[in-house]
Amino acid sequence: MVGRGSRRDVGPPGEPRRIAYLYLLPAFIVYAAFLLYPLLRAVQISLYDWDGLTLGRWIGLDNYREVLTDEGLRSAFGHALVLMVFFALIPIVVGLLLASVLNRAKVRGLSFFRTVVFLPQVVAMVVVAVAWRRIYAPDGSLNSLLGAVGLDSLTRGWLGDYDFALPAVGFVGSWFEIGLVTVLLLAGMGRINGELYEAARLDGAGPVREFFAVTLPSVRGEIAVALTLTVIAALRTFDLVYVTTRGGPGNSTSVPSYEVYHRAFELGRVGSAAAIGVSLTIVIFAISFAITRIGDRGTS
Amino acid sequence: MRVSRAERSANYVILFAFALFALIPILTILQAALGPGDSAGTGETASFAGLHLGNFTEAWQVGHFGTYMRMSFMVSASVVVVSVGLSILSGFAFGTMRFRGSTALFYLFLLGIMMPSEAIVVPLYFDLRTLGLTDTFWAVALPQVAQSVAFGTFWMRAYFRSSSRSLIEAARLDGASNRRILWQVLVPLARPAIVTLIVLVFMWTWNEFLIPLVMVTDESLRTAPLGLAFFQGQYTQGFTLLAAGAVIVATPVVALYLFLQRHFIAGMLEGSVRE
Secondary structure, rough: OOOOOOHHHHOOOOOHHHHHHHHHHHHHHHHHHHHHHHHHEEEEEEEEEOOOOOOEEEEEOHHHHHHHOOOHHHHHHHHHHHHHHHHHHHHHHHHHHHHHHHHOOOOOHHHHHHHHHHHHHHOOHHHHHHHHHHHOOOHHHHHHHHHHOOOOOOOHOHHHHHOHHHHHHHHHHHHHHHHHHHHHHHHHHHHOOHHHHHHHOOOOOHHHHHHHHHHHHHHHHHHHHHHHHHHHHOOOOHHHHHHHHOOOOOOOOOHHHHHHHHHHHHHHHHHHHHHHHHHHHHHHHHHHHHHHHHHHHHOO | OOOOOOHHHHHHHHHHHHHHHHHHHHHHHHHHOOOOOOOOOOOOOOOOOOOOOOHHHHHHHHHHHHHHHHHHHHHHHHHHHHHHHHHHHHHHHHHOOOOOHHHHHHHHHHHHHHHHHHEEEHHHHHHHOOOOOOOOOHHHHHHHHHHHHHHHHHHHHHHHOOOHHHHHHHHOOOOOOHHHHHHHHHHHHHHHHHHHHHHHHHHHHOOHHHHHHHOOOOHOOOOOOHHHHHHHOOOOOOOHHHHHHHHHHHHHHHHHHHHHHHHHHHHHHOOOOOO
């Protein structure tokens, strides 16, 4: 009987309520001031034609119309799609092969291998870009390698070539993501119940059938995570392009993130830059939402 | 699983080939940084056992990396301390308490994990310029605190939710206040999760490029990756000093990775909603 009345407002025992807001407050203030508010401001700015200095002019959705129709911006988003092949598709295909081969046999040195292939993930992208610029340079190691095997006709300044600059930048992305994807998939495959493989073998399945019948369905969740991570990384490529090509030659490697920077801080087209930024955010939210939904449906 | 001997050997070949592939760009940089200097340099640098370690001192001086590294350390340390502290508080609230609007508020924080810097950096720059805050330490650090708090809240909430409910109940029955439960019961147990968070936030902040690029024009406020990018633009006579600078910039995070790799890998795989 004691204290029944005094507990009435508190809810379940030991579940204080209002104090929670106090614990949240400091984090929320910083978060709201430096992320939420700027996002709303970005939406507002994107509705103006503004050079960042003089008074802006309200133009409604014209900046967004430009995102959909402008030749340069459409090709920037097109380049992002090409980068997705290099950042997401290639690493996932290679990672699946690599991880399933490694998963079949217990080899020694696997943890060392994991440390090494994961290393690119922790190196600053600017450093990565400096290294690959060197490799791709006209007198760089890629051309020396081609020369050494008698393929001199293929040598070129890779990052200065209209046709090859984008794939060259994309390949850096493949290099960067393969380790992450492989380690992620290896962890997933390590959790597969060994009896499933025994059963498949009793049914006479070879390595290939085994892969499609057991391995692939079991790591669907990991594939969804890998896809989300790498697709978003492809969409957000900025440092790499800034340091290696600055969108060139011409605009053959310009990507949406680079266009945001270029327009806002080099061309003085702040409204248009904000519209690209907001569009990019919407695309990223949509993609991660879609992939998560598909991944969930796959596992349940 | 039993596999043939040939398959096992093939596995070693594959392991080796991919490890080499991952290392080649890094080895390219290291080799150049330790090699003999460029013709344009101040002459032969000091060498030890064929390794020209003098390249690092020369790059440090020519490229002003001392200033950049100090700035990077200050920014990273502040972002880590502030955002981890705030995340522990907010994660505690989300993870152990029931309150009105908790789900909606949590989704609001989740939004920040996916939000690309590209979207917020434009308005942030112009608003901070109006306030006279561009070209300051704060313009570089605070937006990154906000980004890290979004992830940190998500990370600590997940930990506190999984931590033993009965432990909290027992502490409450003993009459412990929320503050005591958090700092004397939960945080000591959460140390591995907190170390992972520290390591990830440090890496993200150290490697961040766009925010310092936009917020800062004053050379003394450049972070290390930003300084390296500018050094590349100015110093075009050769590759040795640029490579040495790149090694300097990458070293703190790589060294930390070699010691705490489990935290890096686990954190980036489990917390992979971000980025």
